[in-house]
Amino acid sequence: MSATILVTGADLAPQALALLADFKIVYAGPAPAEQDLVALCRAHDPVAIIVRYGMVGAAVMDAAPALKVISKHGSGSDTIDKQAAQARGIAVVAAVGANAPAVAEQALALLLACAKSVVALDARMHAGHWDKATHKSLELRGRSIGVVGLGAIGQRFALLAAALGMRVLGFDPHAGALPACVQRVSLETLWRTSDAISLHCPLTDDNRGLLNARTLAQCKRGVLLINTARGGLIDEAALLAAVRSGQVGMAGLDSFALEPMAAGHPFQGEKNFILSPHIGGVTDTAYVSMGVGAARNLLAVLDGRVAAP
CATH class of the missing domain: 3.40.50.720 (NAD(P)-binding Rossmann-like Domain)
Known part of the structure; x- marks a missing residue:
């Protein structure tokens, strides 16, 4: 059975999905609340989360015992509780520069x-x-x-x-x-x-x-x-x-x-x-670059090329 990756959004670039073809992808929708993410983590126990929208804190992490890496779809990782992730041995990576x-x-x-x-x-x-x-x-x-x-x-x-x-x-x-x-x-x-x-x-x-x-x-x-x-x-x-x-x-x-x-x-x-509604990084090209960057970053952690904290 394929391991699961949770995307806190409604979609991911086809180029990113191609890199993640060996995984089951679960989408949280365009505006996920914390309780939505907790429920999805409990149901699917993802090994990785790609963060597009919403906050990922300790409650979400604790609902996913298999979680190894949280990968930001973009450069700003302030929507991820990095201290909570470090305390649980979960890597946090970001697609710096992609947008x-x-x-x-x-x-x-x-x-x-x-x-x-x-x-x-x-x-x-x-x-x-x-x-x-x-x-x-x-x-x-x-x-x-x-x-x-x-x-x-x-x-x-x-x-x-x-x-x-x-x-x-x-x-x-x-x-x-x-x-x-x-x-x-x-x-x-x-x-x-x-x-x-x-x-x-x-x-x-x-x-x-x-x-x-x-x-x-x-x-x-x-x-x-x-x-x-x-x-x-x-x-x-x-x-x-x-x-x-x-x-x-x-x-x-x-x-x-x-x-x-x-x-x-x-x-x-x-x-x-x-x-403008926080769309600076939302272009056709950046959408692909951020998705591919997020996918490559999480694969690097799961493959052992980047160590978890």
Whole structure:
């Protein structure tokens, strides 16, 4: 009887499924709750879980005695309780870099949409207005972009921003060699001197609420803020106040503290927010790359090429 792999989603790329042909694949659906995952683990006792959506914590792990590896369909593994996994000898792996081009492009799209008033002008045009005589957008060439987090995504975004003629300031205490276009600075310098800021760091206990009332007040007035990383990096109430006061000129966000965003969220209807539903890494190419990366990573653990903790 084939061993089981549980996918916390409704599908997986055919190229990934081909790599996992020797396993039984069980799907949890597009929005699995913890109790759903626990029930599926009890019913199927998977040897591996591919995490697309939902949280995988101790209760899910304890419901699957055969579990050897949890593989993230993407790079951010904050939805997995890594301490609980380590305590149980379960490996946690991630497809780091698989969606880097897609997320970097989404960050650039949000930056351009904020600087060029794309959404507002589109709405005005559809309403029959022609604002050529009264509108001025922001030219990014020559302005400073602060990039927080310089992994695969942050570095790729830095190169895109540099191609626009922007001065790239970067902060990442863990990064090694960087592209020549990136000037390393302290976080305090980045807040103080950037005309726009883009977040590309993983969410940890140490940086939760990294952008808050205090740090937002240190930024240039009218700064553009882009977040395609994790919503927990931002104190959302503080950001709302900063946008309403003009301290933050525009915010382009692809991730939020609680997802999916519920109806009535205070960002909804605010004219200086451009929002997308955490789809930065959701492209045709990234879907395949993340699926294949997740499959290869879990096979490496199950085959003994990567050791469990």
